[in-house]
Amino acid sequence: MTTLVxxxxxxxxxxxxxxxxxxxxPIRAMIRxxxxxxxxQERGIETVIADLEGELDGAFDGCDQVIFTAGSGPHTGPDKTLLIDLYGAIRAADLATERALSRFIMVSAMRAERPLEAPEKLRPYMAAKHAADAHLRVAPVPHVILKPGRLIDEPVTQRVATSLEETGGENSVSRANVAHALLHLAQARDLLNREFVLLDGERPIAEALS
Structure with missing residues (x-):
């Protein structure tokens, strides 16, 4: 079955x-x-036009799980954070429940549960992630919540950690390693109602996210 991205x-x-x-x-890429x-299209990837701030329902047709890796981005204000990172995520989780999808995989953020400890500019984003995660935890749809640390653009290693204790306090993770972790989670259908911190580390992804 198809994974909606x-x-x-x-x-x-x-x-x-x-x-x-x-x-x-099999995936379907949701774009605006x-x-x-x-x-x-150049890569042979199916697309669907939908918007977290508008029509969304039809994007779910024929899909059996969702990966939510959307974000309002660093150059928008708190209004977009509310509409996309919070309300958009809640709408998507509710639609996944209505459609009886098998899983909802959420890309959240490490320490989202402590938004007041984040840098001031990041606090609305972290608060939105915290609230969206809380909604997903009590939703009927099975879920996996992935909590990456500080995102960096380094080459993929496929070696990760799931705690600061493993990394000696280093809190970063490459976007490439996050993408590989999502591939593992998308294929590991037996992982239900689990949460993982994700950092660059020394363990293979399949071992760390098990």
Missing amino acids: IGANGQIGRQFCELAEAADL DVAQQPWF
Whole structure:
């Protein structure tokens, strides 16, 4: 069955879509407008036009799980954070419940449960992630919540950690490793109602996220 990728045009989303296509994992990339389609079409990836701030329901047709890796981005204000990172995530989780999907895989953030400890500019984002995660935890749809640390653009290693104790306090993770972790989670159908912190580390992804 098909995995709907919400946030497919983002930095992590694009990397995940390429990995999924190479692994023959059926996916549908949700994008906001046709101008974003060529990149996906060139790689043979199915797309659907939908918007977290508008019509969304039809994107779920024929899908059995969702990966939510959308984000309002660093250059928007708290209004977009509320509409996309919070309300958009809640709408998507509710639709997954209504459609009786098998799983909802959420890309959240490490320490989202402590938004007041984040840098001031990040507090609305972390609060939105915290609230969206809380909604997903009590939703009927089975879930996996992935909590990456500080995102960096380093080469993939496929070696990760799931706690600061493992890394000696280093709190970063490459976007490439997040994308590979999402591929593992998308294929590991037996993982239900689990949460994982994700950092760059020394353990293979399949071992760490088990």
